[in-house]
Amino acid sequence: MDLKMGDTECHATLWLIWSSVVLVLILTTILLTVFMKKYRVHIDYVILRLRSRWNGIIHVVNTKKFRFDAFVSYAEEDFELVSTTLYKELKRLGFEISLPDEDFIPGRSKAKQLLQCIDESRKVIIVITENFLGSGWNSHAVQMVVTHAFHNHREKSIVVIIKDGISIEKLSKDLKYIWWSIISMSWPETEENMEKFWEELSKALDLD
Template sequence: MRENRFIFGDLSSTHCNGEQVSMKDFFQEKSFKKFEKECHATTWLTWSSVVLVLILTTILLTAFMKKYRVHIDYVILRLRSRWNGIIPVVNTKQFRFDGFVSYAEDLEDFELVSTTLYKELKRLGFEISLPDEDFIPGRSKAKQLLQCIDESRKVIIVITENFLASGWNSYAVQMVVTHAFHNHREKSIVVIIKDGISIEKLPKDLKYIWWSVIRITWPETEENMETFWEELSKALDLD
C-alpha cells in the first residue's frame, strides 16, 4: 500500500485501525517509521523472544540429555523396576552371580572371555554372568545390563583396544559406575587391563573412580597366568 499509495483516491478519508491519523499522513516517512518501530517493539519482539527461548531451551535440554544420558536411563530403569515390584539385592548372600563380565562385542574379545576367562572362573567355582550367555535377544540391552549387574556381587570389565573402540561398552562402563555409586558399592568394580593399555586411554568414568576400583593386569606370558587367577579369585571373594 505504501508503494502504491498514489493509486488510492480516498486515502485522505481512510484511517488506519488503531492510529488516529489518516492513511495519507500515515505514509509520510516520519509517521510510517514510528508505526514500524511500534510494530517491531510489540509483535515481532514478542515472537522473536518466544522463539529464542524455545531454541535455547531445546539446545540446553539436548546437551543435558546427551551428557547425562546414562544417568537418566539408570533412573528410568530403576523406577520401572520398582514399579514392577523388583527390589534391588542388598544382601551379599542373595546375589545370583559372583561376577558379571563386560567386554567388547568383538570376536577376538568374545573368544578371550568365553573360552579362557569364563571357563577358568567356572572351574574355580564362581558363578559368572555374560551378556552372550544371559541376555535374551529382542529385549532391551540396557534393562538386561542393569539387571545383571544388580544380581552380581562384582562387575568385571575387560579393557582391550577393541573395548575402547566400542561405543556400547562406553555406555556399559557408565552404567556400571552409576550403579556402583548409587548403591555405595564402589569396591564392586574389577578392571582387567590387557594389551598394555595406559591409564590415560581408559574411559573417563573409570579414571574418575580409579582410586576405588580393583585393578588387575592380564599377563603377557603364560608363566604368570597362575598368579593372575589367584588375584582375580581374591578380588571376587572380597566383599
C-alpha cells in the same frame, strides 16, 4: 500521525516479545540437548530403575544374597578369550559368573538385561582390550556400571582387567573419574604369571 507511531511502536514491542520468546526456546532446546547428551546414561539408568520397580523386579543392593559373584563386560570380539579362559577358570575356582552371551535373552532390551545382571552380581569385571575401546556398546555398558555403582554406593564393586598393554590414559573418562574405587589388574603377558593372576582376581572377587 500519533496513531501510526503508536501502531508502529506496538508492532515493534510485539516483535521484540516474540523474538525474545523464540530465543529463549532455542537456548532452552540447546541446553536440554547438551544435558541429555552428557547425562544420557544417568537418565537411562533412572528410567530403567523405575521400570524395574514398576514391573516388580527385585532390586538387590547392599546384601549378601546375590545370584552371581560377578558379571563380565567385554567386547564381542573377545568372547572366545572370555568364555574359554576367564569364564572357565573362574567357574573352576567356584565362582558363579554371568556373561551377556550366556544370560541375555535375544529380543529383549540389552540395556534392561544389563542392569538386571549387574543388580544380581556382587562384582562387575570389565575386560578392557583394544576391541573393547572401539566398541560403542561397551562404552555405554561402562557408563551404566559406573552409574550403578555410584547410585548404590558400591565401592570396590568394579574389577578392571587391562589387556594388550593399554595405558590408563586411553580408558573411559567414566572409569578414570572413579579410579580410586576400582580394583585394577593387568592380564599377564606370559603363561608363567597366570597362576598369580588368578589368585589376585580371586581375592578381588572375595573382597567385600
